[in-house]
Amino acid sequence: MEKVALATPSPVGLHRVLEPRGVLPQAAWRLDPDPRLHPDEVRVRVERLNLDAASFRQLSDKHGGDGDAVRAEVLEIVRTRGKMHNPVTGSGGMLVGTVEEVGPENRLGLAKGDRIATLVSLTLTPLVVDDGLAAWDGRGEQVPCDGHAILFGRSIAAHLPDDLPAELALAVMDVCGAPALTHRVVAKYVAQGRPPVVAVIGGAGKSGSLALAAARRAGARRTIGVVPEPAERETLTAAGLADVVALADARDAVALAEAVTAAGGRPADVTIVCVDVPGCEHGAILATADLGTVVFFSMATSFATAALGAEGLAADVTLMIGNGYAAGHADFALDVLRTSPGARAIFESRIAAHLGAIHPPR
């Protein structure tokens, strides 16, 4: 396949940006998904997209759960933007596929035929869908897909492990920033001789369950998992990932703070927000002790609400934006899953539920 002459190639993909010019691919409205490669790029044959939970929820809510309408909108987004970048939530997801061609100057360590998952967001990954997403019913985050995607020189991709089903590995990698950063934050407190009380809001979810397991591994004094419903409380209790499981609606700031304080005996030193609904900022701040730390992993977080909320509550806490990347995050998350039967059970039951939605028994 001949090489295309777009613009000067860049390791972060600037040459793929069509509009507006000069911004990075994630900030762009539209990318060029031309299958022809620059020397440092990689083309992947896509098998499956894993939509970001906040993005899928927004689309599903907008269309009242009508799967056909959700599928049509996803196709329209990819067609007009050259990437699966939800314009409302600003989020994307990730994909799994097989390496189709590797540019001669690429240094990602990939070879043709490798089965990989991308660890950079779909919001900056040039993408073309070839099959109209015909095998997807629009009712789950995991989207069977035939198409192609482009990786840049500085992208991140991970080989799918041999010992785990692809869907399971993909689901873990999608949230692998959360356990890595949680472990790092908790370990810092431990290294200072004050093992923290850690509360994970949304502890029965994917990122939440791995964050709980990572917090315990890092030496947390006490772990609290907060969930919104009795069914999730049973799930999380059975998984054994948290020292205490508490029930509260994270959007109710006062109720959340009271639940965490009751479960921990005092407010949390570290609060990890893993629920993908808006309006959890104040509760998380109110649930956190003076000089504590709040890490927001939810893409539904509002920057201004968090910043002004802490100020308004006179809360002297460190507020962190959950970075989806940390060195070694994929391997770490997979290791947490392998060594935590509780987390694995949560992932497997969530995947089974999605499959159930795709193929309802009847």
Added chain:
Amino acid sequence: MEKVALATPSPVGLHRVLEPRGVLPQAAWRLDPDPRLHPDEVRVRVERLNLDAASFRQLSDKHGGDGDAVRAEVLEIVRTRGKMHNPVTGSGGMLVGTVEEVGPENRLGLAKGDRIATLVSLTLTPLVVDDGLAAWDGRGEQVPCDGHAILFGRSIAAHLPDDLPAELALAVMDVCGAPALTHRVVAKYVAQGRPPVVAVIGGAGKSGSLALAAARRAGARRTIGVVPEPAERETLTAAGLADVVALADARDAVALAEAVTAAGGRPADVTIVCVDVPGCEHGAILATADLGTVVFFSMATSFATAALGAEGLAADVTLMIGNGYAAGHADFALDVLRTSPGARAIFESRIAAHLGAIHPPR
């Protein structure tokens, strides 16, 4: 004045929330600014509002600089919401005034007649404007105002210092979270034996100039002030607050990263974002070294853009939401101003420019 029977009083003002019920005042659409006090509240006679820079800019841009239209919209926001909470930017500002009445159970250490500034955002402060903002031309952030505001049990207010003009003290207190947190972050690096290179994006502004002075005081190895225009470069160079002053548009990610790297000899260890325009997230991340820290103080920051941007750039950096509150932040910021003639010069020239806009010479 008799006490009003609203709901059970709360130190964070839950009883003043009219809609939606149950959220904290900052998250509320509408507050009750009834002048009658609960036992732990304080009523302030307002002299002046200081609008958040992002909020004023949005309003001014929307109305093409038409001051009458800006004034009308501010009045309409306060009338419908019971607080000056810009619904587009989500930000507010602060106020200065005189204590009019103190509830018998209030513990803020205030007495009738005290001249104070509020250090919590206007986005959560019940407010009534009595004078139609007749003394304001709608063309500057500082708004002469007659009206009343309510402080809650856990609000924060600072006495205006005797040795500084009120307008100057107010402008400093408005951004006092930035120098406090910058100092804390830089001091942590210094304590670990690795004094950081610190870049302040928007170094010639209010929060930026204080952040530069605080970074130097905390022991930064090198301070870089980044500004968008030659005139600001001259101002910041004359102020002597930064070891190097660099010129770059912070919205141009690649240009910003190149400017910081050139000025510092390498990417910054700590990058402080103090510009109130959207789209600076990627540049700040790209300008920061591996394992470095980015602190976002701009209310124009997008949470998702920052989180996904770092992931997309494979940048293993700590991303912090600039908390407007830290213990002792007002006194610290005033002290930085008193001991930094350069920062004081920047503040005084900015205040003079605003006064010039209010009373143009002719």
